């Protein structure tokens with residue numbers, strides 16, 4: 267009689283596997299056809315390895331970044347069957363309060379792993395997991411939290427997920443930095459209907475990674491209890507001992523369709539039969555009957571679990587529907603207070619509120635780059651959880667020099683270069699913030715945030731999607747915009763409107779050094795994800811230089827600055843256009859009320875509307891293209907809310923819908939010029 271692997275509570279393994287199976291049965295046979303579960307994902311065939319893994323993740327800072335096939339792992343990590351049903355039924359008691367798909371989970375630790383908020387995008391789970399792993403190391407080595415020493419991060423995905431950018435980005439980060447993270451690939455041969463040979467040559471990612479440096483590899487059956495148990499234990503222990511990172515490939519069958527509506531027509535009959543031959547349920551029964559319990563004991567357990575699952579189903583069905591009145595809550599920290607996990611506030615850390623009055627001690631004016639550098643420097647000194655990173659940010663000090671000397675001063679663990687992957691930079695930052703740090707990544711130029719789009723979206727919506735269980739406040743510095751001497755389609759993009767359209771992001775767009783200090787510091791001490799735009803034309807512009815307003819200076823978001831007041835015309839702008847608007851306004855013989863919004867999200871609606879009520883005429887100027895630019899939002903708000911006060915059309919002046927050109931004359935023809943701003947003001951004043 268074989269010995270049961272001693273690392274596991276096999277009774278619990280059986281219970282969780284039977285629970286998962288009974289839930290899939292009920293959902294497939296009744297709840298999905300009846301419409302109670304609108305979107306069904308079965309884990310049938312995948313259960314064993316997941317449940318075994320869940321039992322090993324018992325250190326206080328262990329984390330798992332899982333995917334939609336991971337419900338057995340969730341049950342093993344403490345999610346109840348009622349909660350799991352409630353998730354599928356989108357009820358109030360679901361882990362997202364009915365906001366997200368039933369298998370898109372999140373869960374603060376219940377004595378086992380913290381389950382990082384999942385996303386629906388395949389592959390997006392990988393880079394936050396390596397961020398968590400890097401945060402473990404940071405907290406142990408830099409913050410002295412030795413009790414976290416052997417904690418690890420794990421991340422699960424299917425054979426299709428190994429083709430994604432996120433997988434490769436995370437693998438690069440994990441192996442170059444030798445992070446304590448285990449990649450678990452549940453290889454079921456298919457990504458919906460696409461066979462795995464299209465995901466990796468030959469179909470076996472573990473074989474293909476054999477030559478990858480700094481990576482331990484294990485692979486084998488995910489359905490044979492003795493073999494799977496030995497593999498999972500070996501892998502987890504090796505990562506805990508610091509031998510990681512590693513990749514564990516478990517071969518499993520997907521015994522149901524990809525999701526509720528998939529009938530698997532693309533699989534041959536023999537293939538289906540072969541897959542059922544690898545069902546882990548009878549294999550587990552054979553492993554346990556005669557060792558842990560007898561045949562009658564097994565049957566009794568099956569029946570007991572079935573009864574429990576039926577009760578859980580009824581309890582979930584009886585749960586209330588979520589209240590539509592709450593649906594806009596939890597986009598921002600201010601909506602519901604700190605999350606249970608993620609950011610500093612969740613760990614009870616309160617940073618000084620700062621002083622909204624500038625207190626310069628030196629009248630000399632610094633440029634915007636120096637303003638950013640000084641603010642990062644003081645906040646690094648104030649907050650030991652703050653980290654600054656990105657491409658060329660470390661030794662070189664950034665291609666825009668904003669981080670010059672910071673690595674020397676604060677050390678390589680806190681100010682560092684990253685691999686060239688924007689998805690990796692932002693996804694890692696998300697994982698670090700979830701682990702209680704304040705990451706401040708730099709994206710080298712606005713255009714190069716493109717590869718990070720998925721991670722930016724998911725970071726922004728994370729608090730809302732988890733109904734405030736988790737938050738991921740990060741501050742992303744993004745230089746961009748036209749240069750004073752040169753522009754081009756790659757380095758001169760602003761496109762701030764797409765960030766404004768990204769749910770959950772605060773967006774700052776300072777025009778000068780003083781505002782840069784106040785807004786950046788406010789973001790760094792805040793609890794929401796923030797995009798901080800650094801305009802290339804303003805970085806060293808004489809106009810933008812100001813005295814340093816002090817180490818405690820903050821500007822609350824959503825408060826515009828009035829550069830001039832007047833009754834004749836309201837001029838609304840931000841970023842580099844503020845300078846041009848001010849120069850243009852000087853040349854006009856009228857009383858212009860010039861408003862620098864300073865932040866796009868939130869924008870100071872009240873200041874703009876009050877001004878328009880007074881002047882009755884408004885011109886909005888921005889350098890991003892006019893087509894669906896942020897000016898359209900402002901114009902629509904004015905038209906809707908103060909229409910009766912208007913004495914002329916709501917005018918917008920912005921770039922035509924083309925990229926910024928390389929040739930200087932062409933560039934100046936695209937970016938709104940002082941002359942053009944002046945002539946638009948003149949026309950509107952004469953209207």
Ligand SMILES: Cc1ncc(C[n+]2csc(CCOP(=O)(O)OP(=O)(O)O)c2C)c(N)n1
Nearest residue numbers: 335386387388424425426427454456457458
């Ligand atoms: C970025 C992205 N592209 C496409 C999809 C649609 N989609 C959902 S699951 C899936 C297949 C994933 O297969 P695999 O990673 O092998 O996991 P399995 O479902 O087999 O467990 C696809 C294409 C998605 N969710 N995200």
